[in-house]
Amino acid sequence: MDSRNLTTKRITVFAGHYGSGKTNVAVNYALWLKEKESYVSVADLDIVNPYFRTKDSQKMLENNKIRLISSEFAGSNVDTPALPGEIYSVFADKSQHAVLDVGGDDRGALALGRYVPLILEENNYEVLFVINKYRFLTKDAKSTIEVMREIEEASKIKFTAIVNNSNIGEETKEDDVLSSVSYANEVSELSGLDIKMTTVKRSLFGTLNNEIKNLQPIDLYVRQSWLREEQK
């Protein structure tokens, strides 16, 4: 990501449908924040996803001097939906900028609820709704809005803007991103929320930059080597 046109708050929450790409967008956002802010933390609030987590990016985040707060059980064989007490430090120490990576759907968003009174009290936050047109259960604006309402109800906080992260994995082509714009606009209209940014893999950024407003290039960090596309 780069800093054009992006305003930031002290707390940035990423939530959305399961598998919409929240974690990867959150990690990219933290790296970008780190370019302008000296103290950046990422808190992993995911209590539903067993395998692909911010914890997988631990080394990369640490190399970039970004603090990761994650359950010590994440990525282990302990199947415990636990959150570390350390997450409260994000609200206590206001000298930092924090990115909260929330688990998918209403089930995942439930864990955010306990911090909402603190977030609202300080009132220096954004809650970003990550959407992906190519996910089967959010393939149109109407179903996407349903998921949004469910998350808001579970977490007890309202979204403030949208991140259009529509992609179909490594097969994503320019047309796939372009054809997601009208979908994102419709979600924006129905929800009354602005589209803060549209995120694309870096290789597509150059050609699409003039076509889509607030386009941000992102890199893929949470993918495992054995998941790479098979060579045909």
Place this chain on the structure above:
Amino acid sequence: MSEKVLMKGNEALAEAAIMAGCKHYLGYPITPQTEIAAYMSKRLPKIDGGVFLQAESEVAAVNMLIGVASTGKRAMTSSSSPGISLKSEGISYLAGCDLPALIVNVQRGGPGLGGIQPSQSDYFQATRGLGHGDFHLMVLAPASVQEMVDLVFKGFDLAEKYRVPAMILSDGTMGQMMEPVSLDAGVINNYDKSWALTGTKGERKPNIVNSLYLKPEELEVKNMERFERYAQIEKNEVMYEEYKMDDAEICIVAFGVAARVSQNAIDIARQQGIKVGMIRPITLWPFPKDALYEAAKKVKAFISVELNMGQMVEDIQLATKCTREVLLCNRVGGMIPTTENVLDKINEAVKLGGVK
């Protein structure tokens, strides 16, 4: 082909089951298959006649599956390794009652509670001993999210065609990974279901679905007849995929996630001039014996790549009648063999001699 969507293996499998006409899902949560239950809990109530039921235990879920299957309706249950062990009694009953049903195992590490990371260590259980008594399951092993969809259709079809329970033997990686997938409907054949319990309406004698036979002579006949069907399955329904086998001198045998890693390793080894290929079993039972027997006439050695302690090795030895050395490349406990692990084993096979 329909437009592609991005799905997790577990979600794709669940959606495929719905598309295949499965309106009854009976399950119980366990990592790493919980997305199947979660997905069904959101989708099935929105479908006319759809029933999602989280049972009080795996044992209850599989017995509910027996109930639905005995009415001739398509039904599915899913779990991960420890949960499948709990279901094993009911699966034996399904086989004894000649009932078609689909059982999904998204494998994790074992034995015991093991761990939540991926594994293939239920190979023996699925292909040999999933419950007491003389019986087999159809066992289908997907190696991509697309196959999670395609094999659901195949599994239901074969289960109904032969009146046997079928299993999708997946693993944590297949269940959790996201890939583009086409949700194309597969074939749904209309097989005879005159055996099903649908109510006599006073017009016919009651059907009986049962696995208890009071006379040993009857039970013997029943078992013999069932094994005639198994012979038909072994003859007609073997599925496998060959990769770069035309001139191969080393043959990797791998299924599921192990086949994906192996394929990457084969491509690298080929660049180094090593003639290595792969036979990927898609049905683990019936096992592609003939394909391996034929391959043994051409290759110098086999390598079994697995996420277990070598459970498939004996099947390869039996299929090839022990005419070739079978090496094992494996990781266990939730670890996955790396491309380097497989390459090392390929180089070991080269050193056995006879390979250019």
